[in-house]
Amino acid sequence: MPPFDALLLLSFGGPEGPEQVMPFLENVTRGRGIPPERLAAVAEHYLHFGGVSPINGINRALIDEIRAELAERGDELPVYFGNRNWHPFVEDTVAAMTSDGVRRAAVFTTSAWGGYSGCAQYQEDIVRARAAVGAGAPDLVKLRQFFDHPLLVEMFTDAIAEAVATLPQSLRADARLVFTAHSIPLRAANRCGPDLYARQVRYAAGLVATAAGYADYDVVWQSRSGPPQVPWLEPDVADHLSVLGASGVKAVVVCPVGFVADHIEVVWDLDNELAQQAGELGIALARASTPNAQRRFAQLVLDLVDEVRDGREPVRVVGAEPVPGYGASVDGRFCTPGCEPELSARPSAGSR
Known part of the structure; x- marks a missing residue:
């Protein structure tokens, strides 16, 4: 080639910067009919960190x-x-x-x-x-x-061990491992193959859990938005944490396997909102870092x-189940079978 x-x-x-927050959110949500009050609420998450x-x-x-x-x-x-x-x-x-x-x-x-x-x-x-x-x-x-690349699995595995080490010694052995990823509307879940994204998240979580030495773990979802009547992938991480607290769990390790960086939906939704909820429930919460x-x-x-x-074969960690989906084709046009991008995709507002 x-x-x-x-x-x-x-x-x-x-x-x-603070002055960029609303223009950015308007750009992200353009054409989706998101009400201004919802954007203002999300803007507060960014402004909590100085608008950055x-x-x-x-x-x-x-x-x-x-x-x-x-x-x-x-x-x-x-x-x-x-x-x-x-x-x-x-x-x-x-x-x-x-x-x-x-x-x-x-x-x-x-x-x-x-x-x-x-x-x-x-x-x-x-x-x-x-x-x-x-x-x-x-x-x-x-x-x-690259959800099954050995280095991604390795980075999350190490991050879990580092997170566990921050818990009180007496709680580490029984800490519940919970993987999170960004939720999506159910109507979008099958757009590029039946439940493809969710299956890949669960597959990757299984790879990491196995490498980290966990036979039992949970996969949940976070950061949903939009009207409550629109169904999204569930359970939500906050709801799941309440269930764990009610069942007597005293420590939880949250691994945001669906994110490659500690961006706003990690540092706000997990480090702020979920951490506050865990404190109210009396649960010790440790959050694993992302690759960053x-x-x-x-x-x-x-x-x-x-x-x-170089025409090399992809290097993958092999799980117990077949790999869900596959990477881009040789010419880079497609992501999965039957999932062709829209060639008339809308332009970025504010771009050149």
Whole structure:
């Protein structure tokens, strides 16, 4: 295959100042009919942290680690950064790549999952960015889903052990392990294969639990939004914590396996709201960290690049069940069978 001459890290985006919070949220929810009062409530989560989402800073730190790892390998591949919903917008980044003469780039997206929002929507971002640039835009090849990559499993396994170590000694052996991931509406759950996203989350949780030495654990969901009459994946982590408290559980280790970074839905929903609830229930709560900007995460990214560049077989941790779904096709167009991105995907408001 033709060589890559750049790597693009493509992510969700987040505000980096109080004045950016509402424009960012309006951009994320455009066309969805979200009432202003709901946006104002979510804005308070960001304003609690000074209006700054951790996600951009974490991604820039990860890019620094990727560049350092490339330097150690003697590889001069340039690394770019673009977002769907906030600066730097992916359209602007791809325009800069075009000006720099990039002809073919690997695209690493900060979602480990298949399904629409975790994979196909990023494909739409790629299509939209290339269309915005027009003739001369580089080929952009999305790298595969990585929920079963050994380094991801290893990072979460180590994070669980570190979290357990923060609990009182007397509670560690009986602490309940609870995995969380972002909930999605049930109507979207089958969009890219029957229950694909949820099956992948459960599969990854099983891999991590096995590696961490847990035969029994729970998989729950968090951060749902929208009207209560619209069903989402359940159980919700807060409801589940109440059930655990009522059953006499005294300590819980929460592992946000569905997130690769400690962004707002981790630091607010888990470290703030869930931690407060745990205190009220008399439960000792320890939250495992996400990969963030570890050097191992940078190595994972470059492993995915090498799989395509060198024609290597994907490196996976093998679970007891078949792997749900599969990674992007060779030309990077599709995420899962029958899940083609919409080529007329809406442009980012405020982008170039």
